[in-house]
Amino acid sequence: MNEDFIHKWISQVKKGTLSFIVLNVLKSGKAYYGYDLINEIKKITEIEIAEGTLYPLMNRLKDEKLIISEWVEQESGIPRKYYSITHEGKNTVTKMEEYWHNLNQSILKITK
Amino acid sequence: MNEDFIHKWISQVKKGTLSFIVLNVLKSGKAYYGYDLINEIKKITEIEIAEGTLYPLMNRLKDEKLIISEWVEQESGIPRKYYSITHEGKNTVTKMEEYWHNLNQSILKITK
DNA sequence: AAATATACATTGTTATACTATGTATTTTGT
């Protein structure tokens, strides 16, 4: 009963939220590769990001110069593309945090 | 500097958020007309909803049977279309609140 | 040997915010 509406709604809420979450994970300066990011975010937030969502997202963030990437060969297995945040990325994520904080305050006001 | 990225990001964050906010305003049971909703939401949350956003949104919520609408003639001026929440709408907004709460908890975890 | 996990990536579909535009009435400013 209206599971479908909720499902679509969650998908829409993720728009914007995911880039915010990814930048926050990278914020510390530690480099992550894509597959690792998906699992890390799932572990911390219980939010599942599809691979078909993450890789285009990382490319967008790279185009915007908020992150950089580097291929790293592995002793065994497939090479990994490591992403790390830029100075501009850190500034941006700070502004995003401000907006999110205000948005949540507003929502708290009307939900209760 | 990257104002454009932030601007686009905010627009994306609003996707999903707006339906949640509208349903929350209607939650009490009081009926609102479109123009009034825009001003009410702006007053409470400082979030500006374009008319070209609100009216299609209200039609979607109506299609989903989360709200109903009724034309009301005015003694003076243009007739107003009043919207009110349905039982199903109330159930839905409760589920949305749960999801939002969890999402925000997760984000708080990674932003600090 | 087969299945699962790791790791990257692209294509096509769908949903929604926003700009621009349109109609029509009422109120406010000069």
Add this chain to the structure above:
DNA sequence: ACAAAATACATAGTATAACAATGTATATTT
């Protein structure tokens, strides 16, 4: 009295991003 702004509805076109499906290839587990 006239112009401008506010009120009140609505639609068409554009841009963006999540996701399912699909594809490639290697490593590990059963």
